[in-house]
Amino acid sequence: MAVTDHDTTASVDDVRARAAARGINAISGIEVTAVEDGRDVHVLGYFLNPADEALGTFLAGQRAARLTRVLAIGERLASLGMPVDLASWVADSGQSARSIGRPQVARAMVERGYVANTNQAFDRWLGRDCPAFVARSGPSPERVVAEIHRAGGLASLAHPGRTNIDARIPALAHAGLDAIEVYHSDHDAEAVARYRAMARDLALLMTGGSDFHGDPGHGVRPGTATLPDEEWQRLHAARHRHAVT
Numbered sequence: 001m002a003v004t005d006h007d008t009t010a011s012v013d014d015v016r017a018r019a020a021a022r023g024i025n026a027i028s029g030i031e032v033t034a035v036e037d038g039r040d041v042h043v044l045g046y047f048l049n050p051a052d053e054a055l056g057t058f059l060a061g062q063r064a065a066r067l068t069r070v071l072a073i074g075e076r077l078a079s080l081g082m083p084v085d086l087a088s089w090v091a092d093s094g095q096s097a098r099s100i101g102r103p104q105v106a107r108a109m110v111e112r113g114y115v116a117n118t119n120q121a122f123d124r125w126l127g128r129d130c131p132a133f134v135a136r137s138g139p140s141p142e143r144v145v146a147e148i149h150r151a152g153g154l155a156s157l158a159h160p161g162r163t164n165i166d167a168r169i170p171a172l173a174h175a176g177l178d179a180i181e182v183y184h185s186d187h188d189a190e191a192v193a194r195y196r197a198m199a200r201d202l203a204l205l206m207t208g209g210s211d212f213h214g215d216p217g218h219g220v221r222p223g224t225a226t227l228p229d230e231e232w233q234r235l236h237a238a239r240h241r242h243a244v245t
Helices: 012-020 053-079 087-095 102-111 118-126 141-150 166-174 189-201 229-237
Strands: 029-036 039-046 154-157 179-184 205-209
Touching: 029 053, 029 141, 039 141, 039 205, 053 087, 053 102, 053 141, 102 118, 141 154, 141 166, 154 205, 179 189, 189 205, 205 229
Parallel strands: 154 179, 179 205
Antiparallel strands: 029 039, 039 154
16 A cells, blocks of 8 residues: 655655554555646656655655645635635644645635535635636646656556546656556546556556545545556566666
């Protein structure tokens, strides 16, 4: 298993320790946010070195951009008559390597009673084209793939069925993308079949994940989507592909 937090590896050591105590093999992971044409493109990283200095510098910049965006969203919500208290989240992000983003804003909205759950917060207020949406700026997907490789990791395109990015996948594969997240809680059987075929055609590995956000209101649980053992074995065998020597 892996926990792939957004733009931070702060939990890797804790996850490994807790998993080992239960007889589970936990590998390092992350989900890095790239930006293309004003939209988010998420790239997963596995088997990377969470202590890599260059990666740490890159991720610090990512988290700073996240904080700027969250504060702008908070201002927009206040102008819409829905002020939220983000002080504890902001303070925590400033004192640690934890990330802050729209999920934390959504939880703050639930706490204030503006919405029934975090899904509703995104559907009505925080999602693209919604009243409190603030566009993100950030690195290209190719840059993110290169940063993951530089830290010794494998790069996988996250939940492509959610982002309408199929046309870009061949170019990303040419740029060094290692895998596609074929198995995901948003992918139905048709999507899984499509991305399995695409991965095979492009000689890419496959990954899988539930996309659980630590919030029951998000609608999924850990293990909702998993990677078949044969594909895990292929992924594991490739783990040293970008190893730093």
